[in-house]
Amino acid sequence: MPHSNTHHEVLIVVFQVRHFPATAQSPRSGPELAVLLWQRALDPEAGSWSLPGGRLHDDEDLTTSARRQLAEKVDVREVAHLEQLSVFSEPHRVPGARTIASTYLGLVPITSDPQLPDDTSWHPVSHLPEMSFDHGIMVENARARLAAKLSYTNIAYGLAPSEFAMSTLREIYCAALGYQVDATNLQRVLSRRNVLVPTGTTAPPGRTGGRPPALYRFTDSRLRVTDEFAALRPPA
Amino acid sequence: MPHSNTHHEVLIVVFQVRHFPATAQSPRSGPELAVLLWQRALDPEAGSWSLPGGRLHDDEDLTTSARRQLAEKVDVREVAHLEQLSVFSEPHRVPGARTIASTYLGLVPITSDPQLPDDTSWHPVSHLPEMSFDHGIMVENARARLAAKLSYTNIAYGLAPSEFAMSTLREIYCAALGYQVDATNLQRVLSRRNVLVPTGTTAPPGRTGGRPPALYRFTDSRLRVTDEFAALRPPA
Numbered sequence: 001m002p003h004s005n006t007h008h009e010v011l012i013v014v015f016q017v018r019h020f021p022a023t024a025q026s027p028r029s030g031p032e033l034a035v036l037l038w039q040r041a042l043d044p045e046a047g048s049w050s051l052p053g054g055r056l057h058d059d060e061d062l063t064t065s066a067r068r069q070l071a072e073k074v075d076v077r078e079v080a081h082l083e084q085l086s087v088f089s090e091p092h093r094v095p096g097a098r099t100i101a102s103t104y105l106g107l108v109p110i111t112s113d114p115q116l117p118d119d120t121s122w123h124p125v126s127h128l129p130e131m132s133f134d135h136g137i138m139v140e141n142a143r144a145r146l147a148a149k150l151s152y153t154n155i156a157y158g159l160a161p162s163e164f165a166m167s168t169l170r171e172i173y174c175a176a177l178g179y180q181v182d183a184t185n186l187q188r189v190l191s192r193r194n195v196l197v198p199t200g201t202t203a204p205p206g207r208t209g210g211r212p213p214a215l216y217r218f219t220d221s222r223l224r225v226t227d228e229f230a231a232l233r234p235p236a
Numbered sequence: 237m238p239h240s241n242t243h244h245e246v247l248i249v250v251f252q253v254r255h256f257p258a259t260a261q262s263p264r265s266g267p268e269l270a271v272l273l274w275q276r277a278l279d280p281e282a283g284s285w286s287l288p289g290g291r292l293h294d295d296e297d298l299t300t301s302a303r304r305q306l307a308e309k310v311d312v313r314e315v316a317h318l319e320q321l322s323v324f325s326e327p328h329r330v331p332g333a334r335t336i337a338s339t340y341l342g343l344v345p346i347t348s349d350p351q352l353p354d355d356t357s358w359h360p361v362s363h364l365p366e367m368s369f370d371h372g373i374m375v376e377n378a379r380a381r382l383a384a385k386l387s388y389t390n391i392a393y394g395l396a397p398s399e400f401a402m403s404t405l406r407e408i409y410c411a412a413l414g415y416q417v418d419a420t421n422l423q424r425v426l427s428r429r430n431v432l433v434p435t436g437t438t439a440p441p442g443r444t445g446g447r448p449p450a451l452y453r454f455t456d457s458r459l460r461v462t463d464e465f466a467a468l469r470p471p472a
């Protein structure tokens with residue numbers, strides 16, 4: 001079996017929870033999970049929307065490449081979490097020379113507002129534009145991974161501000177999961193698992209008056225599995 | 237930045253829980269987590285031990301390649317679970333042309349005893365022989381992933397017989413995790429999460445007499461996250 005030249009690219013699915021103006025197509029007014037896309041000016045598939053990324057260089061590993069390529073689109077200091085996801089290796093996934101794509105998940109906190117190049121913008125995951133090649137599948141794959149990890153890790157630290165009221169965290173979970181969750185339940189479960197701690201302070205009084213809400217922060221800012229259930233916990 | 241030719245290989249970390257004879261080096265007599273390795277007859281690194289795998293062919297995707305390459309070492313019908321793990325992409329990870337390695341996790345049930353080629357054997361993960369290149373790191377990476385997944389998925393179906401007493405499942409968990417877990421706790425947690433169901437039958441009476449143990453099976457034989465905790469569960 002001869003081996004022709006194969007290229008390797010890195011593509012990053014960058015998510016942020018963002019407020020979009022309500023439209024007839026998208027009547028929801030709450031924040032939504034959004035993905036960072038750029039529009040192809042040239043063929044193949046000119047006009048379609050692509051994930052940020054590109055060819056792996058000879059002198060870099062995949063994670064170094066992901067950070068370099070993200071830096072061309074957004075200030076990478078605004079990416080709070082970056083992790084490797086699946087490899088897409090179908091032999092004819094793009095026209096021309098075979099190109100294997102390693103995908104990454106990147107998370108940007110709700111409070112960041114990165115400057116973007118002219119060809120790049122945020123799109124609600126629920127209403128993607130015409131996507132290039134297999135990039136739409138990659139977004140869905142990353143969304144499913146994020147939703148699963150929200151239930152057994154502390155990954156929401158990548159989407160949340162450094163300090164937040166539970167109402168904000170609830171909005172982030174609802175947007176990332178695509179369905180409603182209850183703030184009281186969320187706080188109870190995350191506190192019991194030591195994912196959250198109260199900061200001991202409260203938010204500045206809001207415009208509506210009322211009691212200012214207590215603020216919380218994530219215990220860790222590195223990914224960890226939060227549900228090592230009792231039977232399987234290693235001896236202390 | 238010029239791009240020289242880059243190769244892509246697939247390497248599979250195949251685990252099985254196995255009984256090894258006690259030795260001075262390894263005095264434990266219970267079953268242990270074992271990994272399938274073959275010994276390199278030729279340089280580079282002749283005599284060291286490698287994971288099964290090899291070059292990706294032009295006409296196959298990674299999973300197809302993993303199954304093909306596994307078939308050269310073991311009957312792949314004995315692999316109950318196969319999933320993609322990390323990509324190893326350090327530019328100089330092997331001598332010669334750059335080779336990017338996609339790793340897979342494969343699980344073989346404790347009751348299988350696959351026929352192996354002469355150069356291939358099972359090794360306890362706790363006492364690995366001299367490993368080729370970065371293959372030792374790949375084994376540790378896969379072991380850590382397996383241990384984490386045991387706590388939030390039903391992945392143990394890949395290591396267990398189709399029907400089993402809780403004492404057998406406990407041995408499998410202890411071996412895979414590397415520490416003791418309690419059979420009563422394990423049964424309680426896995427039953428509550430609907431991971432296990434009783435078959436309604438019991439094992440044949442053992443040599444020691446006594447009450448024959450109840451048998452269980454896994455509810456699913458596809459991977460699923462078993463801890464979508466209440467606050468985050470989608471509406472029914």
